[in-house]
Amino acid sequence: MQKEKYSLGNILTNLKIDSLNEMQQASVDANKHHNDVILLSATGSGKTLAFLLPILENLDPANKNTQALIVVPSRELALQIEKVFKLMGTGYKITACYGGHLRETEENNLIQPPAVIVGTPGRLGDHIRRENITTAAIETLVLDEFDKTLELGFQEEVSFIIESLPNIKKRILTSATESVDIPDFLALENPEKLDFLPEEGTPAARLTIKEVLSPENDKVETLFRLICYLGNRSTIVFCNHREAVERTSKMLSEKSIINTFYHGAMEQQERDAALCKFRNGSVNVLVTTDLAARGLDIPNIRYIVHFHLPHTEDSWTHRNGRTARMEASGTAILILSPDEKRMPYLADEVVENIELPATSTIPDKPKWTTIFIAAGKKDKVNKVDIVGFLSKQAHLKKEDIGLIEVKDFFSFVAVVKSKVQNTLEMIKNEKIKNKKVKIDIAR
Structure with a gap:
């Protein structure tokens, strides 16, 4: 049978x-x-x-x-x-x-x-x-x-x-x-x-809750200092609106924090690129709306930062569900402006205050960069093809190639940052499966 x-x-x-x-x-x-x-x-x-x-x-x-x-x-x-x-x-x-x-x-x-x-x-x-x-x-x-x-x-x-x-x-x-x-x-x-x-819908016990007090209503400077304090760890920053997502991401970039953003108004390829870069470690900070609070399969997320407070307890639960999954631990961090107070449903929670240091050090840059390849499953291209292509044409070693994701019409591959420019130069006139396709750094 x-x-x-x-x-x-x-x-x-x-x-x-x-x-x-x-x-x-x-x-x-x-x-x-x-x-x-x-x-x-x-x-x-x-x-x-x-x-x-x-x-x-x-x-x-x-x-x-x-x-x-x-x-x-x-x-x-x-x-x-x-x-x-x-x-x-x-x-x-x-x-x-x-x-x-x-x-x-x-x-x-x-x-x-x-x-x-x-x-x-x-x-x-x-x-x-x-x-x-x-x-x-x-x-x-x-x-x-x-x-x-x-x-x-x-x-x-x-x-x-x-x-x-x-x-x-x-x-x-x-x-x-x-x-x-x-x-x-x-x-x-x-x-x-x-x-x-869990009883009364509370987050799993492995989730630690902390808060940071921002001296100003505009909390971007506090977010920047917090990310510097957390270091080079996988972090999702939740905002309540798409415009705030893009604004916050841009301001972090201007402060030399490598990040990407993600929301529902983006084109599918942009969304795939953003998630892939976060999954493969090309960026460690993802700024997003509650769209990312459900269904994203991204392992080992260490920190959830509530840049904007969630509107409902449901939203709080789902956002935090991105970390402390299964046997892992995680930390949810609230950033509170002078005009904001902790949500009523956290009244019985132990919430630790984070004192940020006076000086901030930019975290180390990620070791990976994501390359976009304009060929995918529908072009009969798979992960083995991509590894073989990069190994043969760009002389990359196995340890130089990170996570590969193959979609229907395009693919993403993480390559050690120090070898990206040389790789792009060596493969610019080469073909995958006998076909010349666009290959560039993923945007």
Whole structure:
């Protein structure tokens, strides 16, 4: 039987996991005995695997149609789920559909129906209206981060999607908060609720909370001094507005802090470049809106800096969920101006004050620089091709090449900063896969 190919042991080995955690095992067990399951568990606790395994259990290898649909609030979460599913090595096909991705590419991916589709409400609804997705065989529906998905603006689209699925037998809803009423159109029947949230929704104990008092209402100078104090560590700085993100990033750059910014109004390639540079260590500071508070798969983030105070406790929880994930520790830092006070929901928290030194030393510059290559999966280019190209044409050693990310139509590769200019000079007239493509420092 095909199922032997993807035993749980093989999947865990592929994911480099020793065993399921308590929450994941509870989800697997509950889904065997209940059609509808609501799973509440903290960000970073492994919810993705907790619903992918039950999906897998219900897939029929003889059925060549799409059998499961996963609805998510952001393209980043869709890509993360797609990545985990592929790493599981089951032999089943998955496709991600999201705004900012070429619809023609997705349409081509949907010609041979994937067993599983993951996507954002707007793009999924669009494909269903265009009849690119055959809905008749879809029996499993997952709403991941359903509280966010069902927020104002998504309700109508999610309702349309569900109305378009005539044969749903299983529904799985997951969230890191319990903060939204479940609408009637989901038609849940006696759902089994698994609550693995920390008591009263507090952040995990491994999260340390600190604060810095800014002497001025304009807190950029304090942020600069704080980053100098923290040193060359992976740090996300949260602002409440896109304009503030770009302004703050620019002012940090003017003070010689290497950083990048990220928000929802950027083009997809710009967003991919920003996240890749942060992931691969070309920059250690990411300035962003709450868009980065959910679904980003970036390991080893040490500090979360709340440059602007979060509007809600939910936002506070999700921002901090980017650090102190699984077994790691992390620190959330508030920057308070003279006119600002600590949020009421932190009244019972131990918050340590940081006294910044009088003089600031610029942190060491990152050792990596990210190179952009205008070729990707659709050009039949993969990571092995890129390593071979850089090794042969630029004489780079293995240790000179860092993280490589290959997208549909372009790729990013980290190269030791000291060798970038020489590398670009040596490869400027060379071809990848017999094709001349643009190669330059990622912007």
